[in-house]
Amino acid sequence: MVRAHIDLSALRHNFQVVRNLVGSRSIMAMIKADAYGHGLLRVAEALPEADAFGVASIPEAIHLREIGVTQPIVIMSRFDRAEQISLCLHYQLAIVIHQLYQVEILEQNPPEKPLSVWLKLETGMHRLGLLPEEFTEAWRRLQCLSGIQKPLTLMTHLACSDDPENSFNHKQIQLFHQVTDYFPGPKSIANSGAILSNPETLTDWVRPGIMLYGASPFAGKTGEDLGLRPVMNLIAELIAVRQLRQGDYIGYGADYRCPKDMMVGIIAIGYGDGYPRHITGASVLINNILCPLVGRVSMDMIAIDLTLAPNSQVGNAVILWGKGLPVEHIAKCANTISYELLCQVTRRVEFKSTNHE
Numbered sequence: 001m002v003r004a005h006i007d008l009s010a011l012r013h014n015f016q017v018v019r020n021l022v023g024s025r026s027i028m029a030m031i032k033a034d035a036y037g038h039g040l041l042r043v044a045e046a047l048p049e050a051d052a053f054g055v056a057s058i059p060e061a062i063h064l065r066e067i068g069v070t071q072p073i074v075i076m077s078r079f080d081r082a083e084q085i086s087l088c089l090h091y092q093l094a095i096v097i098h099q100l101y102q103v104e105i106l107e108q109n110p111p112e113k114p115l116s117v118w119l120k121l122e123t124g125m126h127r128l129g130l131l132p133e134e135f136t137e138a139w140r141r142l143q144c145l146s147g148i149q150k151p152l153t154l155m156t157h158l159a160c161s162d163d164p165e166n167s168f169n170h171k172q173i174q175l176f177h178q179v180t181d182y183f184p185g186p187k188s189i190a191n192s193g194a195i196l197s198n199p200e201t202l203t204d205w206v207r208p209g210i211m212l213y214g215a216s217p218f219a220g221k222t223g224e225d226l227g228l229r230p231v232m233n234l235i236a237e238l239i240a241v242r243q244l245r246q247g248d249y250i251g252y253g254a255d256y257r258c259p260k261d262m263m264v265g266i267i268a269i270g271y272g273d274g275y276p277r278h279i280t281g282a283s284v285l286i287n288n289i290l291c292p293l294v295g296r297v298s299m300d301m302i303a304i305d306l307t308l309a310p311n312s313q314v315g316n317a318v319i320l321w322g323k324g325l326p327v328e329h330i331a332k333c334a335n336t337i338s339y340e341l342l343c344q345v346t347r348r349v350e351f352k353s354t355n356h357e
């Protein structure tokens with residue numbers, strides 16, 4: 001059985017790291033995509049001090065309300081239909097307006113009670129957001145609607161905050177101030193990368209995601225380097241130990257050929273659990289010893305070289321990522337980012353909350 005131990009004390013520690021960096025500014029914990037794969041409800045319940053939660057869609061937000069979450073919840077991207085207005089009012093959900101068509105929906109279906117709205121400015125990412133002239137127009141039109149809470153919260157999103165030296169950051173921040181300084185209301189710019197590297201981005205609201213889960217947004221740095229603790233520990237079991245001979249092949253495609261007589265372990269985890277299939281140079285942690293993968297990743301298993309851990313036995317726990325083996329290292333070996341690995345752990349993995357103080 002593959003297990004994902006979700007260390008809620010690490011989560012709270014990481015939240016405290018954010019708190020120490022941002023002082024009394026408001027913190028919106030980003031918990032979209034099932035809290036980056038950690039479990040929406042357990043993460044929300046473990047963060048009573050979050051000033052708000054950010055999700056992508058209304059169903060995620062309704063789940064949160066149904067378990068009794070009382071903080072503000074902001075729908076970051078997926079308000080796009082008139083029917084959603086009554087849900088937002090009923091469950092007290094805030095929406096982000098990032099396109100003019102959304103303003104039109106509100107004008108044609110004026111909310112009966114005050115709806116909370118964040119207005120998103122396009123400053124260079126060119127994904128979602130209103131261009132400066134559209135932003136001004138949207139702001140004016142929303143002022144005319146009595147069913148919209150005033151003032152609006154004004155936000156933007158940075159494209160390169162994982163690269164603090166990139167001058168694009170400064171350009172985006174400058175444009176944001178240039179446009180929004182004329183308007184009242186709280187402002188919000190910073191995600192994890194910005195919170196950790198750029199005090200200039202710390203405005204009324206910050207929006208940490210990945211750092212809450214203990215991973216680093218920066219290439220070449222781990223969460224631990226930044227004082228964070230990994231929240232997800234992905235653990236599987238050694239289910240076979242085999243003595244192979246020089247020249248023996250391992251796994252599909254007979255890709256790997258033993259360069260010497262060697263002890264090899266088979267671990268019950270594979271891409272069916274969300275372990276990345278395309279990966280080179282990765283290791284696992286068994287009895288505190290790093291052992292490299294050999295051969296291809298299968299759906300249900302992987303093979304490791306046990307030369308350095310000859311005392312390993314069937315039944316031993318193996319850490320795929322987590323404490324002692326940063327998910328960032330595995331992500332790098334898989335040519336991706338920690339965000340993706342954390343989000344793609346599959347349903348057959350058993351999730352369990354733990355609390356190591």
Ligand SMILES: *Cc1c(COP(=O)(O)O)cnc(C)c1O
Binds near residue numbers: 076190210211
């Ligand atoms: C996901 C998201 C964040 C959090 O980003 P991290 O890099 O995980 O900190 C912040 N703001 C918006 C709009 C997001 O979609």
